[in-house]
Amino acid sequence: MTVTEEIRTRLQEAFTPHELEVIDDSESHRGHAGHREGGESHFNVRIRSAAFQGQSRVARHRAVHAALGDVVPRIHALALDIDV
Numbered sequence: 001m002t003v004t005e006e007i008r009t010r011l012q013e014a015f016t017p018h019e020l021e022v023i024d025d026s027e028s029h030r031g032h033a034g035h036r037e038g039g040e041s042h043f044n045v046r047i048r049s050a051a052f053q054g055q056s057r058v059a060r061h062r063a064v065h066a067a068l069g070d071v072v073p074r075i076h077a078l079a080l081d082i083d084v
Helices: 003-015 057-074
Strands: 019-024 042-048 077-083
């Protein structure tokens, strides 16, 4: 399973989002810190789920990081766009 698939699967299972987009943006960071050949080092995630209702921005980010668990240390950058 690729890192992209792993991120998508874990977020789907944890939050049952009505919108989920996981973009491997690694190629646009070629030549910058953390870039790896083959990609899967820089990600943009857009997620919308009722599970985030009533949570602060910080709480939402913590919840996503907790759901991703050991995936986070394996990547260089993770940009999150989280809402209800």
